[in-house]
Each structure stands twice: as C-alpha cells, then as structure tokens.
Amino acid sequence: xxxxRFDPSGFYEFNLTGxxxxxxxxxxxxxxxEDVLSSxxxxxxxxxxxxxxxxxxxxxxxxxxxGLDRPASVLSPEAVLGHASAVTALFGWGRxxxxxxxxxxVVALRDxxxxxxxxxxxxxxxxxxxxxxxxxxxxxxxxGDSKFIMVDFEVAETVWGWFKDGxxxxxxxxxxxxxxxx
Amino acid sequence: MSDREDRxxxxxxxxxxxxxxxxxTRAADALERIRTASGTTAAAAVQSSPPLPxxxxxxxPxxxxxxxxxxxxxxxxxxxxxxxxxxSPLPEPPTSPALDSPTRYSSQPPQVERPLSxxxxxxxxxxxxxxxxxxxxxxxxxSSRRPESIRPQSVSPSGQPVVYATxxxxxxxxxxxxxxxDQTLSLRPR
Numbered sequence: 120x121x122x123x124r125f126d127p128s129g130f131y132e133f134n135l136t137g138x139x140x141x142x143x144x145x146x147x148x149x150x151x152x153e154d155v156l157s158s159x160x161x162x163x164x165x166x167x168x169x170x171x172x173x174x175x176x177x178x179x180x181x182x183x184x185x186g187l188d189r190p191a192s193v194l195s196p197e198a199v200l201g202h203a204s205a206v207t208a209l210f211g212w213g214r215x216x217x218x219x220x221x222x223x224x225v226v227a228l229r230d231x232x233x234x235x236x237x238x239x240x241x242x243x244x245x246x247x248x249x250x251x252x253x254x255x256x257x258x259x260x261x262x263g264d265s266k267f268i269m270v271d272f273e274v275a276e277t278v279w280g281w282f283k284d285g286x287x288x289x290x291x292x293x294x295x296x297x298x299x300x301x
Numbered sequence: 302m303s304d305r306e307d308r309x310x311x312x313x314x315x316x317x318x319x320x321x322x323x324x325x326t327r328a329a330d331a332l333e334r335i336r337t338a339s340g341t342t343a344a345a346a347v348q349s350s351p352p353l354p355x356x357x358x359x360x361x362p363x364x365x366x367x368x369x370x371x372x373x374x375x376x377x378x379x380x381x382x383x384x385x386x387x388x389s390p391l392p393e394p395p396t397s398p399a400l401d402s403p404t405r406y407s408s409q410p411p412q413v414e415r416p417l418s419x420x421x422x423x424x425x426x427x428x429x430x431x432x433x434x435x436x437x438x439x440x441x442x443x444s445s446r447r448p449e450s451i452r453p454q455s456v457s458p459s460g461q462p463v464v465y466a467t468x469x470x471x472x473x474x475x476x477x478x479x480x481x482x483d484q485t486l487s488l489r490p491r
Contacts (some may be wrong), residue, residue, distance in 0.1 A: 192479025199478040217481075226486035253482050269488045295488040 123131065123187055125205035137236050144185050146178055148210075153232045160240035173247035180251025182206045191252045212244065213265075220292045223268045226259055241268055262288040270295075 132141045133149075139200050140148050163169050184191070191199045195237040196217055196291045204215035213231030218225065225244055232242035238261040245267055258275035259267035262282055268291060270278055 192477060192482065194478055195476070196471055196478045196481055214444075219481070221335075222484045223488055226483045253479075255482065255486065257482070257486070270486050270488055274489060279491055296491045297484065298487045298489040 125202045127189075127205060127301060130209055141181060143183060146181075152222060156232060156301065157234045160234040164237065164239050165237040169239060169243035172243040176244040176247025177213075177250075177251045179203075179210060179244070180198050180205050180248040182209075183248070183252050190254075192254075201283065203248065207248075212241075220268070220288060222297050223292050223295065225262070225271055226267045227265065227290065229263065238265070238267075262291060265286075268292070 130143045131141075134141070140150065142148050146227050155162070160172060163171060183191050183199075183206050186202045186206075187194065187199075200215065207213065207215045207228070212228070214229040216227040216229065218227055219225070226249070227232075228241055228245065231241050242259045242261050246257055249259065249269065250257045257269055258270045258272040259269050259277045260275050260282065262278075266288060268278060268288065272297075278291055278295075281294060286294070
C-alpha cells in the first residue's frame with residue numbers, strides 16, 4: 120500500500136562544476152526569478168501560445184507520477200494531492216489544494232507567482248500537470264480567486280466564456296450538468 | 302498707749318498696704334503674661350501644659366502605649382479605605398459583563414461543535430434510562446440522527462470545503478481520484 124507521503128529529499132541535484140540543476144527524474148531545470156518568468160508568460164499569453172507552460176506542467180506531472188507506485192486514478196484524492204502539492208511547492212508554484220463544488224473538481228493554487236492578469240499561465244500549467252497525472256486530456260479553466268475548475272477540453276472554451284461574462288464559480292457549476300451515459 | 306497704738310497702727314497699715322499690693326501685682330502680672338502669650342485662657346492652659354509633656358516624655362514606654370490609643374490618624378486611615386473598597390467592587394460588576402461579551406463570541410464555536418458531541422450525552426443518558434420507565438426510545442432517536450449528519454461531512458475529499466450545487470444528492474460519492482475525474486470531466490453545459 121502506498122502511504123501517500125512525498126519524500127522531498129534529494130529532489131534536486133546541484134552540479135556546481137557543470138553548472139546544472141537536475142530534478143530527481145533527470146530533467147534539467149532552470150531557476151528563474153518571478154519577474155522574468157511573469158514577463159515571459161505575459162508575452163506568451165498575449166501571443167495566445169501557452170504551450171511552453173503546459174509543457175512545464177506536464178513535466179511537473181511526470182515528477183508526480185514518478186513518486187506514485189500506482190496509477191493516480193486508483194489512489195485516493197488525498198494521496199494524489201499530497202504528491203502534486205509537494206512537487207508544485209518544490210518548483211515554487213504555490214500551494215495546491217482540491218475543492219469539490221458539486222460534481223466539479225476545482226483546483227486551488229494559492230500564493231502562486233503573479234504571471235498574467237487572467238491567470239491563463241497557471242491554467243496552462245495545471246492543465247498540463249493533471250493531464251499527465253491522469254493520463255487524460257484535462258483543462259483547468261480560471262474561475263477567479265486562484266481557483267480553476269477542471270473540465271473536459273471540449274467545454275473549456277464555453278466555461279471560460281461564462282467566466283469572462285461575469286459568472287462566478289457557483290454560477291458556472293450551476294450551468295453545468297453531468298452528462299449521463301446513454 | 303498712744304505711742305503703742307500709733308506704732309501698731311502704723312505696722313498694720315504697712316502690712317495691709319504691702320500684702321494687697323503684692324497680691325494685686327502678682328495677679329495682674331499673671332493676667333498680663335497670659336494675655337500677652339495667646340490672648341485666651343485656653344491657650345493659657347496649653348501654655349501651662351508644656352511642662353507636663355516634658356515630664357511625660359521621660360517614661361518612654363508610657364508614651365509608646367499612649368500613642369496607639371491616642372493615635373487617631375492610623376484609625377482614620379483604614380476607615381478611609383473601606384469607603385473606597387466597597388466603591389471599587391461596585392464599579393467592577395459593570396466591567397465584568399463587558400468581559401462576558403467577548404467570552405460569548407468565543408463560546409459560539411463550541412456551540413457549533415455541540416452537535417458533534419451528542420454521543421457522550423447519549424451515553425450519559427443510557428445509564429440513567431434503565432431507572433426510568435422509557436429506556437429504549439430516547440436512546441434510539443439520537444443514534445438514528447448521527448449517521449445522517451456525520452456521513453456527508455466525513456466523505457469530503459482531503460478535508461477541503463465542500464459546496465453543493467443545485468443537485469448534490471444525485472452524484473455518487475467518489476472514493477478515488479479517478480472517480481473525481483470521471484465526474485468533473487463528464488460535466489457539460491445544460
């Protein structure tokens with residue numbers, strides 16, 4: 120049985136002679152300041168291409184999967200959240216939490232770096248991370264207050280439009296219904 | 302005889318003349334001394350007392366015993382505190398209810414937790430219930446309420462706040478992360 124705990128020891132390998140920092144899984148990582156990263160993300164959001172951030176989220180998801188001994192789908196939400204929040208914190212992306220709003224799973228990312236006003240950079244990061252963790256296409260749509268509703272990628276644009284029109288999270292959840300298997 | 306009488310009369314006159322003069326002058330001197338000193342007879346008595354304290358100052362223990370009896374000031378000082386002491390506890394009561402109001406605010410959370418502490422109350426009722434006529438009915442009622450109120454709270458994933466939408470009772474309770482994903486990814490616009 121998996122104890123659900125994340126061991127952060129030895130997560131980073133600092134190679135001072137080689138001038139490199141590698142994560143536990145071997146990927147080379149670069150430490151950036153928040154100001155530099157926010158300017159890069161803001162430029163990417165203006166261009167409409169947040170693929171690098173989604174790719175970064177996938178790398179974080181790989182780190183999470185590397186610490187799990189079983190597929191995330193069979194683990195408890197607490198176990199998955201424990202590993203995901205630890206990896207997110209190790210990369211300096213804030214505090215991760217889960218919330219349930221009816222049938223909707225909402226991801227809260229507190230104290231995250233201030234990237235762009237619409238929080239699309241964090242949404243891309245979370246979407247890539249949970250897509251990698253769940254091995255399914257997941258979209259995390261910003262709903263304000265550092266919360267992101269996790270929905271299928273087919274309805275992501277619709278939910279994003281609701282939020283841009285002024286709907287808050289309870290209203291968005293109320294406008295969604297579970298698609299029953301026919 | 303005349304000579305004798307003359308001599309005697311002269312002697313008597315001399316004596317009478319000397320004595321009343323001396324008494325009058327002595328009394329007059331005393332009166333003048335008193336009047337010049339304080340101007341009142343009471344002050345004259347006070348002036349007459351100074352020689353007494355000088356004599357009483359010699360026996361020290363006697364003086365030490367007299368002051369506590371005659372030391373009015375120490376008795377007056379404690380008499381002044383009691384008048385202040387009852388006055389001080391009187392203003393305290395109005396301050397104590399002011400302190401009770403913040404305790405009321407702090408007592409609200411425990412009141413919210415009381416529903417969770419129904420179990421010890423029900424247990425305390427059980428031993429007393431056998432003595433009463435109705436023993437089973439009051440115990441069965443709280444036991445039937447417990448699972449209804451506790452279960453929905455304990456099912457919340459990872460202890461995060463659960464906010465139910467319009468139709469919360471329809472979805473099945475998810476136990477795994479995969480179940481949560483299935484539910485949230487199956488959401489579609491109405």
